[in-house]
Every structure is written in structure tokens, then in C-alpha cells.
Amino acid sequence: MLLQLKNIKKYFPIAGGFLKAPTRFVKAVNDINLDILAGENISLVGESGCGKTTLARLVMLLMPLDSGSIIFDGQDITKFSPRELRNYRKNVQLVFQDPYSSLDPRFTIRRVMKEAMTLDVKNYKSESDKEARIEELLRAVGLKAEMLNRYPHEFSGGERQRIAIARSLVLNPKLLILDEAVSSLDVIIQEQIIQLLKKLQQDFGLTYLFISHNLKVVRKISHKIAVMYRGKIVELAKTDELFKNPLHPYTKELLSAAINYKSILRDKDIDVSKRTELIEKIPGHFVLIN
Amino acid sequence: MAENLLSIKNLTVTVNDINIEKKLINDISLEIPALSIVALVGGSGSGKTTTGLSILRLLPPALKISQGEIIFSGINILEKTEDQMRGLRGKEIGMVFQEPLVAFNPVFSVGYQINEVLECHTTLNRQLRQARILDLLQRVGIDDPKRVAQNYPHQLSGGLRQRVMIAQAIAASPKLIIADEPTSNLDVTLQAKIMDLFRTLRKELNLSILLITHDLGLVSHLADQVVVMQQGKVVEAGATDQVLTHPKHVYTQQLIETVKI
Numbered sequence A: 001m002l003l004q005l006k007n008i009k010k011y012f013p014i015a016g017g018f019l020k021a022p023t024r025f026v027k028a029v030n031d032i033n034l035d036i037l038a039g040e041n042i043s044l045v046g047e048s049g050c051g052k053t054t055l056a057r058l059v060m061l062l063m064p065l066d067s068g069s070i071i072f073d074g075q076d077i078t079k080f081s082p083r084e085l086r087n088y089r090k091n092v093q094l095v096f097q098d099p100y101s102s103l104d105p106r107f108t109i110r111r112v113m114k115e116a117m118t119l120d121v122k123n124y125k126s127e128s129d130k131e132a133r134i135e136e137l138l139r140a141v142g143l144k145a146e147m148l149n150r151y152p153h154e155f156s157g158g159e160r161q162r163i164a165i166a167r168s169l170v171l172n173p174k175l176l177i178l179d180e181a182v183s184s185l186d187v188i189i190q191e192q193i194i195q196l197l198k199k200l201q202q203d204f205g206l207t208y209l210f211i212s213h214n215l216k217v218v219r220k221i222s223h224k225i226a227v228m229y230r231g232k233i234v235e236l237a238k239t240d241e242l243f244k245n246p247l248h249p250y251t252k253e254l255l256s257a258a259i260n261y262k263s264i265l266r267d268k269d270i271d272v273s274k275r276t277e278l279i280e281k282i283p284g285h286f287v288l289i290n
Numbered sequence B: 001m002a003e004n005l006l007s008i009k010n011l012t013v014t015v016n017d018i019n020i021e022k023k024l025i026n027d028i029s030l031e032i033p034a035l036s037i038v039a040l041v042g043g044s045g046s047g048k049t050t051t052g053l054s055i056l057r058l059l060p061p062a063l064k065i066s067q068g069e070i071i072f073s074g075i076n077i078l079e080k081t082e083d084q085m086r087g088l089r090g091k092e093i094g095m096v097f098q099e100p101l102v103a104f105n106p107v108f109s110v111g112y113q114i115n116e117v118l119e120c121h122t123t124l125n126r127q128l129r130q131a132r133i134l135d136l137l138q139r140v141g142i143d144d145p146k147r148v149a150q151n152y153p154h155q156l157s158g159g160l161r162q163r164v165m166i167a168q169a170i171a172a173s174p175k176l177i178i179a180d181e182p183t184s185n186l187d188v189t190l191q192a193k194i195m196d197l198f199r200t201l202r203k204e205l206n207l208s209i210l211l212i213t214h215d216l217g218l219v220s221h222l223a224d225q226v227v228v229m230q231q232g233k234v235v236e237a238g239a240t241d242q243v244l245t246h247p248k249h250v251y252t253q254q255l256i257e258t259v260k261i
């Protein structure tokens, strides 16, 4: 087991007004359990605003959990010493949904990449080690070495997204979280990135948590899919099984929308607010039921 | 033939990259007939956003329009003063930016920012503006508009920000919307909702749309015409059915083939 999320929660207060204590919350991540095996490729899909990015940020320790625990390689990450934390940040990388905000505007891309390399002095001893690796990574995402002296704002949206992907690979992480990382790419580059990710998985056993709205890409790339809805995981199964045999009402809705390209009017609200549990309906296929 | 709402003629945009004059946009022409939805597709880095920003004259300082004309409603945009442009942006031409987080001001709530557009470009009073903001947010598929309006950009999810951006772009009922990857962070259900909204607005407001996207599914469902760009040039243009079923240029063929994998 590489990563284990145990009953994790994150609520955001909704401002009730001046001087008033908040009484309502956005339950962004509401009691989630999820196990990710080493070398596994798991996708997280679900409605806009259901809590996917929040989950990713929690795993990255970018904000504190309200409750629950996160276990990485057998250790509770919230109890890490500064040294262990540095090591963790090397092993787990996140490609942000908004690449712009994660690239320092004052640095050229060369500097951005080199900055990331300072965490790993063993692998990057000399300047030429660094340069060679930077060029290799840039090529892998379809960019050219001559772009290295440019600043983040001097690129197109899709190019920035690819720079963020290249940077996330600098430290050879064990777990890579990709948050809508191919959403701004044309299909040809998208395909190139998918092949790159597959190859890295084969060669180095990289583990992915892939967050995406693009079900076509998800289907191509993942072993397992977790479906999230209003802060909860409502279904979890192997990719083929999920597409063949969706069990939860939200999953059914999502998959049929993908086929018809139509917005669906819900005749009945799908309620997940009550005490619910993920039940293994069919071996390896879990669904949330009341 | 319908009159063109927008026509771009022989536009060239250059940048000085390490002392070499580079053409990011190389002599492109395109037309948007009134009431039509024109899709602009092409590879990452081919110049789509640059084309969109040229229309609003919002190019970063390093980029220069070195040649060409951009005619909107019979007037040449490139001859307008900056003051006149401010009157046009938001009011006549709405923009959905590719990266909403950058486009929004981080220190104001998103409701405040939509309100600014309404205050500048409509005669609605405060109360009506507030009702309009909530209505706009609901139209882009947000079920808790009050909460979202109060939030700052960083407190919203990627898809929420994208939809708020769309709400802001349509707030002052413009004649043209430039939508740069407007649904890249939305699930299929919401994508369909936004497409329905665009179709409805076209009827309601006589709106035209320049839809910049890499999603050929979206193009086939929404666009009347397609313009294909590659490395700063227009390589193919025509009616959507025609281009998608009988692509002429190799690059378009390649795009369509890749979608099928």
C-alpha cells in the first residue's frame, strides 16, 4: 500500500455575516477512505466542486485535515518531522489544476526546473546533469530547449500545463497527482502525454492519482476509478467494470451524460448526506449505499 | 449573405524573442458572421489565445500587432483609443479567459467583480444588479449562487471559477463573446449546460461566439464554422460538417484521427 486515506474530512465555513460564527459549511471532503497501491493508476472523477482538488491538496499537506489520517508508505504524514517532510515532498508531486499559480513568475523555466532539482542533490550533481535532464523532460512533453530562457507568462496555456508536468517529474516521485493536467491540451499532445505517463509507469512503477473530467482519457489511462460526489466517494471499481456496470445513481448519470452529450435533469436529488457506507457489492466493486 | 460581426484581415502579431522578430500570428484572416458560432481549433501554442486577445487589444506588452485589420461592427478596432476600448470590453465584447484564476482579481469577491461589470455597462440599480448576479450564476449551473458570489477566486473550485468567468462575460449582454477553452474544467453534464446556454443566448441577445477549444466534440455540437490554426497560420476553414467529415489539411486530418483512438 502506497497511500491510505482514512476517514479524512475538510469542511470550509460559509461566512454567515460579520461577527457571526459560521453555521453552514461546504463539506468539500466528507469522510473519505481510499487505498492506493504502489504502481497503481487510479482516477478520481466527479462533478465540478465535489472536492477533488481539496482531496489532492490535503494529500500534499497544503492545508490541515479537519480529521482523519493519511498514511504514506506506512507512516502518518501529519506526524512527520521536518526532515521526513522534505523527503515526502520529494516523493509526492502535484500538477496543479491552475499551472500558472504554481510557477514562480520571476523565474525563467530553466530556473524553475533547477529550483526543483535542489531537493535532490544526489541525482543532480553537476550543472550538465541538470541541463541534460531538463532538456530530456522538456522534449518528452513536446517543448523545445530554446524555450528555457522564457518566463512563465511568455507561454501558451497548454505549454504552461506541460511545463508543470515536466517539473513534477524532475524529482522522480513515487506518487504523482495530476489535477486536470491535460485539460488544456490538443488531442495530439494529450496522446503524447498519456503515452509518456504510461511509459514512466512501466519503467519506474510510478503511481498516479489522476483527476479529470475527461472520461475518455480516464478510461484509457486508469486501472481503477473512484467516483466522487458531494465530498464522498460513491463508487470504486476497476475501470472496465465501472464503465460496464455502474451502480450508484450519480455514476449512472455521469456515464450516460458522456454518451449523449446532454445535460440531464435530475428528477430526484441524489442524496448522500445521511450516514452511508461503501459496500463491496461485487468483488472489487464498491458502492455507497444508505 | 449575412453581414460579418467581426472580420480579421491579414493579422500578424510579432514578438521580439532573443532579438529575433518572431511571428506568433502570421497573416491570418477570419470572419464571424452575425449570430454565428465560430470555433477556433488548433494545437497547443498555435496562436489561438493570441488571436482572441488581439481582438480585445489585451496582448501582453511584448507582443505587437505589426499588420492587419480587425473590423468589429464596421469599425476598425486597431484605430480605437484605449478609452474607447474600455467601453467596448465587457459591454460589446465579453471574454472568457483560458486561465480564470489569473484573470480574476484575487482581492475581491467574484460577486463584487461581476457587479463592477454591471455597474459600468448597465443602468441597473443596486438591487437589480444583485438579483442579476444571482440569476447569472444560476444560469451557468451554480446551485448555491449566494455563497459563490461571496467567495474569493481562490476559494472556488476550478470549474466554479470557469463558470463564474462565463457569467461575468455574458453579464452586460455583449454582441460577441470570445470564449477561450470555456469548458476545459467542466464535466460533461455541465459542458452540455453551457452549450445550451450559449445557444439560448444566441437567440435571446443575437450573440455571436468565437469558441476557442481543443474539444472537437464541443465543436461538432455547437459551432457553425471551424477555423483550424497551426503554428500561427490558418490552415483550414469552413462549415463544421464539411471540415469534420472531409478535412482537407493534413493537420486537421491528424486531429480528427487522434480523437478516434
Ligand SMILES: Nc1ncnc2c1ncn2[C@@H]1O[C@H](COP(=O)(O)OP(=O)(O)OP(=O)(O)O)[C@@H](O)[C@H]1O
Binding pocket: A012, A013, A026, A028, A046, A047, A048, A049, A050, A051, A052, A053, A054, A055, A097, B154, B155, B156, B157, B158, B159, B160, B185
Ligand atoms: N479555500 C477554500 N475556502 C472556501 N471554500 C473552498 C476552498 N477551497 C475549496 N472550497 C470549496 O470546496 C468545494 C470543493 O472544491 P474543490 O476545488 O475541491 O472541487 P473540485 O472537485 O476540484 O471541482 P472542479 O472539478 O470544479 O475543479 C467547492 O465548493 C469550493 O468552492
Ligand SMILES: Nc1ncnc2c1ncn2[C@@H]1O[C@H](COP(=O)(O)OP(=O)(O)OP(=O)(O)O)[C@@H](O)[C@H]1O
Binding pocket: A150, A153, A154, A155, A156, A157, A158, A159, A184, A186, B015, B016, B017, B024, B042, B043, B044, B045, B046, B047, B048, B049, B050, B051, B062, B063, B098
Ligand atoms: N513573450 C513571448 N515570447 C515568445 N513567444 C511567446 C511569447 N508569448 C507567447 N509566445 C508563444 O506564442 C505562441 C502562441 O501562444 P498562444 O497562447 O496564442 O497559443 P494557443 O494556441 O492559445 O495555445 P494553447 O492551446 O496551449 O493555449 C506559443 O507558442 C507561445 O510560446
Ligand SMILES: [Mg+2]
Binding pocket: A052, A053, A054, A097, A179, B157, B158, B159
Ligand atoms: Mg478541481
Ligand SMILES: [Mg+2]
Binding pocket: A156, A157, A158, B048, B049, B050, B098, B180
Ligand atoms: Mg490558449
